[in-house]
Each structure stands twice: as C-alpha cells, then as structure tokens.
Amino acid sequence: MSADRQGAVVPYALAALGLALLAWGSSWGLFAAPGETYMGDVQRIMYVHVPTAWNAMLALTFAFGCALVSLFKGGWRWDARLEAGMEVGVVLSTLLCMQGAIWAKPTWGVWWDWDPRLTTTAVLVFAFAGILVLRRFVDDPVKRAVWSAVATIIAYVDVPIVYFSVRWWNSLHQVQSSPETVSKAFHWPLRINAFGILFLMSGLIGLRTRLAVLRLESELAPPLPPPAAVAPASTRGDR
Amino acid sequence: MLLAALRKDFLLQWRTRAQVLAILIFGATSLLLFSFAIGPNALALRQHAAGFLWLALLLSSTLSLAESFQAEMEQRALEGLLLLPASARALYYGKALANWGQLAFLGLALVPVMIVLYDAGTTNIGALVGIILLGTAGLSAPGTLYAAMTSQARARQTLLPLLLFPLVVPVLLASAKATSLIILGDPMGQVRSWSLLLVCFDLIYWSLCGLLFGRVVED
Amino acid sequence: MTDQPLLAVDASGLCRRYGRRWALVDVSLRVPTGTVVMVTGRNGSGKSTLLRVLSTAIRADRGTARLAGFDLRTATQKVREHVALLSHSSYLYEALSALENMQVEARFLGRDSDRKALLPLLEEVGLAHRADDSVETFSAGMRKRLSLARTLLQEASVVLLDEPYGQLDPPGFRLVDSLLDRLRRRGATVLMATHLLERGSELCDLGVVLEEGRLQWFGPAAQLPSHASFGPAAEGN
DSSP states (O other), rough: OOOOHHHHHHHHHHHHHHHHHHHHHHHIIIIOOOOOOBBBBGGGGHHHHHHHHHHHHOOOOOOOOHHHHHHTOOHHHHHHHHHHHHHHHHHHHHHHHHHHHHHHHHHSSSSOOOOHHHHHHHHHHHHHHHHHHHHHHHOHHHHHHHHHHHHHHHHHHHHHHHHHHHHHHHHHTTTOOOOOOOGGGGGGHHHHHHHHHHHOOOOOOHHHHHHHHHHHHHOOOSSOOOSSOOOOOEEEEOO | OHHHHHHHHHHHHTTTTTHHHHHHHHHHHHHHHHHHHHOOOHHHHHHHHHHHHHHHHHHHHHHHHHHHTTHHTTTTTHHHTSOOOOOHHHHHHHHHHHHHHHHHHHHHHHHHHHHHHHOOSSOHHHHHHHHHHHHHHHHHHHHHHHHHHOOOOSHHHHHHHHHHHOOOHHHHHHHHHHHHHHHHHOOTTTHHHHHOOOOOHHHHHHHHHHHHHHHHHOO | SOOOOSSEEEEEEEEETTEEEEEEEEEEEEEEETTTTEEEEETTTHHHHHHHHTSSOOOSSEEEEEETTHHHHHHHHHHHHHHHEEOOOOOOOOOOHHHHHHHHHHHHTTOOOOOOHHHHHHHHHTGGGTTSSSSOOOOHHHHHHHHHHHHHHHHEEEEEEEEETTTTOOHHHHHHOOOOOOOOHHTEEEEEEOOOOOHHHHOOOOEEETTTTTTEEEEEEEGGHHHHSSSSSSOOO
C-alpha cells in the first residue's frame, strides 16, 4: 500500500488538464461569447455555475458509492476515497453557494433568494461538513470508516427529500431563480468547463485519496512483528 | 425481543424521569427567549409561533437523545445485551420508540406554553397532535442512531446536533409549516401534503436507521 | 447438554490491534470441552483482549476461531448463544435495581423474569437483601457479585471470566471458587483470566501464559506457577 511517485502522475496530469480546459472554457464564456439577451453579463456566471453544480453532485454521488462499498465490502482504499470525494464535494458545493450569491445580488438585490437547488446545496454543505468533522473526532480507524459510511448514506438519501421539501416550501413565492437556461450557441464553453472541472476534480480526488491512504498507513499498526525467538509450547493441553 | 427492549427502555425512562422535567423547562425557557428576540408584537409572535415551537423541540431533542444512551454506555450495558445475544435491530427500535414517546411528550407539553406566550391556540387539536407525533418520529429515528454513534465519540455534545440538524431540515420545514397552517388557518388544505412528506421521511428513516444501527454499535 | 464438540475453543492465529499496537499476536489455542483454564500474564499482555475476541465482543483482525463448534466470524450470533462473558465493565444499568437488571437480562434471554425465579440467583451471590436497591448505591464488590449473577443466568456452555476475583472480599473469593466448581460439575468450559497463581493452579485444569500478546506457554495448571514467573520468555514444554 505504499505510495510511489508513479502513482501520483495520473492525478497530477488530470488536474493539469482540467485546469487548462477550465481556463479555456471560462475565458471563452466569460469574455468571448456573446452576452445573453435578457440578463446581460451576469448570466456569464452560468458557464462556471452549471458545471460546478454537475460536478458537485457527481463528487457527492461518488462519495455515496464509496460509502456503500466501504460498508458492505470493506477495504481501506474505499474509506480513503470516501474522504476525498466528500471533501471535494463539500468544497464544490460551497463554491456553488458562493456563485449563487454572486449571481443573486445584482439580479434580485439580495444575497440569498432561497432557490430550492441552492438551499438544498447549502444544507448539503452543512450535512457533509458535519461528517468530515465527525471523522476528526474518531480516533479508531475502523470505527471512523464504518461511521462515516453510515452517516454518508443517511445524508445522501436525505438530499432528494430536502430538495422537495424546500421546493414546496418556496413554491408559494414562485421564484425560479438560478442561472439556468442556455440556448444552443452557448453550449460549447459550458461543455468545456464541465469537462475541465471534471478532470480537475478527478485529479484532486486522486491526490486526496493518496493523502488519506498515507495517513491511514501511519495510524494502523505496521505488519506483524516476526515470530518470537522461542517457539511456544505444544498447543494441546494434557491433564 | 422487541418487547424486552421496549420494557427496558421505558423502565429506564421512568427511573430518570426527573431529567425529562429539566428538559421540558429548558424547552419552555427557549420559547420564552425566542419571544424576547421578536419583541412584544402580538401579530408577529402569532405568525412565528409554530416555527419557534419546533425550534425549541429540536434543541430539547439533542438533550433528550444524548441522555438516552447515557445509561447504555456508562457500564457498556448495550454491549452486554448484544452479547446475550440480543438483536441490534430490536435494541434500536426499542430505544427509538421510547425516544419518540419522550419527544412527543415534550412537544405536547410545550403546546400550552406556546399558546400562552404567543397567543397561538387552535381548535384543531387532533391535527396538532398528529403533526407533533409525525414530526417527533422524524426526529427520533435518525436521532437515536446518531446518539448511539456520538455517545461513543469525543466532543459528543457538539457532534450530535452537528450531524442531526442538517439531516432533519425536511422534518423541521414540514412540521413547522403544518403547525403554522393549523394555527393560522389552512384555506388550501396544505396540511395533508406536509403530513405526507413527514410520513415519507418517517418510513424511509425508520427502516434505514434500523438496518444500519447494528454496524454503528458493533466493534 | 447434548452434542458437545470435543473442543470448546479452537483458535488459530488470532491477531488484534489497537491503533498502532498489536494486542494479540498469532494466538492459537485448543481447549477441550469441560476443562477449566486459567489465563494469566502481566498487565497489558492481552488477557482481556483474548477473552473479548473469543466472546465476539470485538473482532479479530486476523486468524480464525471456533467456540462451542461455531465460527466466530460466520456464526457470531450462534457463538453468543453459547458463550457468556464476565467483563471488566459491569454491563449494568446504574439507574435500575439489582433485581431489575436481572429481569432485563432474563427477558432478553426468553426466561422467566419473575421475582421468585431470579431471587435464588441473587441469594447465591449474596445480594438478595439488596435486590431492590439501585446499582448506583452498590460498592465495587457488590457490582462484581451482580455481574457474576448476570453471567451465570445465561447458562452458557463456555464461560469467559475476566478477573472474577477483582474487588471481592474473602467471602467473595470463596463464592467464585464455588461457582467455578459448579460450572465444572455442569460440564461447562471456563476460561478465567486472573493473577492469583496459587488459587488458579489448584482450581484449574490447564494454564495459559500470555506475554506481549503472544501465547507463551500452555500446559497443566499445576505447572503454572513455575512458568508464569512474569519474567523473561519461559522455555517451551
């Protein structure tokens, strides 16, 4: 299970590729693409916002998958991937909320407009950040793995329920308020950015997993010590 | 075996009933403090009464749930039972049902406090009781699981609300909304939809947490 | 008790770690049914860990074991039906009375939880006069007696006792001796972790010495005192 430099190449490469794509897609969307008719320049945030949303959900779904495998099949790698996926998911979701606020202020005049999807994302951030905190407070690696997996499954199942309840709750105010509709001409910067964030995210998850594995290695006992110099007595007792 | 678990948990609750009184007073005090935060505006108080009732109940639940595993962990009695062997599932449902009972009691006991402080009465007692039962069930299921988990960890007082609160957002939303409609009037008959949401949440989490409890308490 | 396997305990290569430390290292043990075994060793040598692993309270990281014929990993619930553990923790509910603690256990075991049915056992451990007092008011010795009663109630075929003499007074010592005798006559297998070498070597059939998680010696209990000097590794038999 020892980490070697070769293992780090792929994640770094993915991350670099992701950054490059992201830079390309963002510059195209933010500067080169024509402005949207009704919303103007603020709508450009959608080129970053939508890909972030897709990938945040993807990261957390990946974490959910890792939780299932970790719980039913076991294995330290899956717990490490769970930690990585969740951290990246939380970061992306937090960015999502920030982007939402940046969009909302000029558009609606308030920083937060209780849009169902963004509100659900905010709840997600707290839920999964809480699980990351839980991990910090459990010293035993086995318990930590089992408990995080259980908590992740429970939190993930809650996501659609939270979404629906917030949507009903908000429907009285009839606000559909996140940068959404995109006409065909704008698809390319969006796709490029989506893949950009995807690769960047995969690279980051890969690197973070390696970090988690290294930490586990330091926490768990090294391989068993060699057999004692004196062999134990016969293992069948006689009266 | 579920019966044995229920008897055990209700017996434990009965023996430690003084603590329930303390938690009730805590809940009532919270309601009082919330009203101070709003100010003596009768209309605003009435409008927010339902939300504050559920907030007070949510805060009280962290005390109640944490305490429910105190007795199980101080001498590792839970492990002793698991080794008999006792089914982890039976132990979970026994505890969750007992916690539900205690939370429902707290909720119902706080209603008169709310009525007095917020002038938020209603003639539809049946519906109010129903919502309190459904809502506290939603708090009890995941709460019991997380209480079992955090009572074995460090910083347990902070961890339980940290993990539970984001999870029960739907319960808080639905219960507060439904209660508010019951108090203020429900022209479009929305209480039913909110009740349905609560029923769904309860069904999902009472099954899911029952399945996962065994993994949380085994070593 | 019909259909008893020849070996009450058949363990092979048990290993268990706590964080960075291996508490049990490659412990293999074969205990014939009906014997009373004394498990001894220094503090921290792994006695409690071994008993806890065999009782399924904790899982072994490596190795296999069969207790009363059932595999620890694949037939955990069955193992628990046949094994009883007297642990360092009392497994008691402090808020309940002695009798109530027994009643809770009896109900989970599916036994008669009537007062009349359980008082005799409390009588035997010398707690009948405090049956209705809350465990909170008990001294350490009394708690130990109640835990003993609790363990006996299970009527298991394999009984694991972790320091049964701990916290007890001289009458308590005699109580444990008589309980061991009773268990032996019943045909139960007993593994008892204790430091009381002389007592153990008289009462037990076999002895096990653990040192730093490893099985250092296993043989007739009478030879135990000379092997368990708790000094450097003993010679093999």
